[in-house]
Amino acid sequence: MIEAGRVALNGVVLETPATLVTSLHGVTVDGKPVAAPAPARLFRYHKPAGLLTAERDPKGRPTIYDRLPEGLPRLVPVGRLDLNTEGLLLLTTDGSLKRQLELPSTGVPRTYRARAYGQISQAQLEELIHGIEIEGVRYGSIDANLERRTGANVWIEMKLAEGKNREVRRVLEHLGLKVGRLIRTAYGPFPLADLAPGAVEEVRQHDLVVFRKTLKAAPDPRPRPEGTAPPPSPNSRIIVAQPRGPRPPAKRRP
Structure with a gap:
């Protein structure tokens, strides 16, 4: 898209992908602002016994999606609870948050x-x-x-x-x-407490943000080529070097 001249920053068309961008503010594609991704949302759900933690079941057994209240965003479960296990099941809109919460390495x-x-x-x-x-x-x-x-x-x-x-x-x-x-x-820090069976309650955004800062970093599952550096921390500032042209020939001494 950059080569096609479709991406601009503060009204100036970008000519190279080697451009430092600290936020999406001012970035446009085909003249339209690029929206920042929606923040992750997390919900507490009191799963009753007798429901599968699945979207559908070939045997026709009821699933959590058959019983969730209407009006919720698209949600995925964090882990699973067995058919006959009840209690707290976390649901989220964000796949990376789901992975963070599920991995033993994050220590939740x-x-x-x-x-x-x-x-x-x-x-x-x-x-x-x-x-x-x-x-x-x-x-x-x-x-x-x-x-x-x-x-x-x-x-x-x-x-x-x-x-x-x-x-x-x-x-x-x-x-x-x-x-x-x-x-x-x-x-983790999210309790079942007095949430009624079948009820859903959203975790406050402030509480979720604070909690995510306490999580251990989840390892990247993708293999890294030998000899390359590990990816930077999510909180680090990334600076991309501008491409350099050919070096001029060295002057010969007389």
Whole structure:
């Protein structure tokens, strides 16, 4: 587009892509201003049990999209909750935010409460802080606490920083417990709190911006050619050098 003379900055047509631009203010394409991308939005959703975290199901089972209130923007889920798992499911308009929140490397904790049938001690649960391997799958550190006993059942709170498929259920079943109910109560600093089942509430933009500043940088999944430098930090200022013409020949001494 630049070679075709379609891009201008402050009314001046750009002739080279090697131009420093600190914002999109004043940038036009075909005379029309280039709009900055809309800010990411994040929503808290209380997913009821019995809904799939999917857009559609070949078997015809209900999904979260069948039950979400009308009038919402196009949303994608951050991670998944199993069919029979209930509680907090974050939804976002932004794919990069979704990835940031999902990756274990960014260190966002997920908190669950599980009601399980069977007997277990706090000492056994504390061993999970070192991680555990089950059938060849390694699960990372889990902070687990025995909340209370109710007859033959126990209530356990578990906090983990990864979201492997059915992780909480598999770990508890490996410890001899049968999970009867599983609720996600928090994702990072965002709690389920008193959000009613099926309800959706948007996270304040200020809270989202503050939270994103605390996130660890997510690694770039694209392979980098050998010998090239890593990409700059999102907060760094990028300066693109202007192309240089051929150097004049050196003068010979008489």
